[in-house]
Amino acid sequence: GQNIDQPTEMTATEGAIVQINCTYQTSGFNGLFWYQQHAGEAPTFLSYNVLDGLEEKGRFSSFLSRSKGYSYLLLKELQMKDSASYLCAVIGSNYQLIWGAGTKLIIKP
Amino acid sequence: IAGITQAPTSQILAAGRRMTLRCTQDMRHNAMYWYRQDLGLGLRLIHYSNTAGTTGKGEVPDGYSVSRANTDDFPLTLASAVPSQTSVYFCASSDGDPNIQYFGAGTRLSVL
Numbered sequence: 001g002q003n004i005d006q007p008t009e010m011t012a013t014e015g016a017i018v019q020i021n022c023t024y025q026t027s028g029f030n031g032l033f034w035y036q037q038h039a040g041e042a043p044t045f046l047s048y049n050v051l052d053g054l055e056e057k058g059r060f061s062s063f064l065s066r067s068k069g070y071s072y073l074l075l076k077e078l079q080m081k082d083s084a085s086y087l088c089a090v091i092g093s094n095y096q097l098i099w100g101a102g103t104k105l106i107i108k109p
Numbered sequence: 110i111a112g113i114t115q116a117p118t119s120q121i122l123a124a125g126r127r128m129t130l131r132c133t134q135d136m137r138h139n140a141m142y143w144y145r146q147d148l149g150l151g152l153r154l155i156h157y158s159n160t161a162g163t164t165g166k167g168e169v170p171d172g173y174s175v176s177r178a179n180t181d182d183f184p185l186t187l188a189s190a191v192p193s194q195t196s197v198y199f200c201a202s203s204d205g206d207p208n209i210q211y212f213g214a215g216t217r218l219s220v221l
Contacts (some may be wrong), residue, residue, distance in 0.1 A: 033207075043212050048207050087151070091207070095208065097193065097208070098150075098153050099153070102151065
């Protein structure tokens with residue numbers, strides 16, 4: 001079967017760094033996305049990885065290891081507005097997205 | 110530019126009733142999608158359309174139907190609503206490579 005695993009919830013402190021992990025087992029791999037979703041709102045695109053390595057975009061970075069079926073999203077200099085759910089999604093063999101259940105990130109002052 | 114517009118924002122529906130959720134995009138994207146999001150579960154694909162005139166079934170299509178008469182509109186119909194269809198429904202669209210999907214604000218549907 002196809003599976004994407006993420007921690008259900010994480011807590012971090014304002015100004016700190018947090019790493020949200022995602023492991024996947026899918027039939028085929030054509031890329032991995034991270035989306036941010038604030039409570040009651042729509043998911044919004046954060047990052048895309050298709051090759052191994054680190055992609056940096058401001059305070060957010062995303063890493064991919066295809067051989068390990070593993071990705072992480074790194075958030076630096078955390079702000080209260082970063083409190084949200086972070087969704088990992090893999091493009092499978094049929095080019096549709098397979099979504100993880102999301103990680104709820106709680107930022108404390 | 111509005112992006113993707115969904116209507117209604119929320120709805121309470123009696124079981125057995127027919128309901129159409131509307132989705133319109135102004136980005137001229139070829140592909141459109143309907144997802145449902147339930148607590149503790151990832152987004153699940155209901156139906157999709159790769160281009161106007163074509164549709165396909167996703168992971169959870171039973172009880173739902175779609176049409177794609179033109180590029181902009183992709184309505185989702187519940188022929189006879191059941192309580193298990195209580196959920197938040199998101200419409201999304203995408204174009205090009207990679208398949209970055211852009212989402213509407215969602216419709217919160219309660220079937221009683």
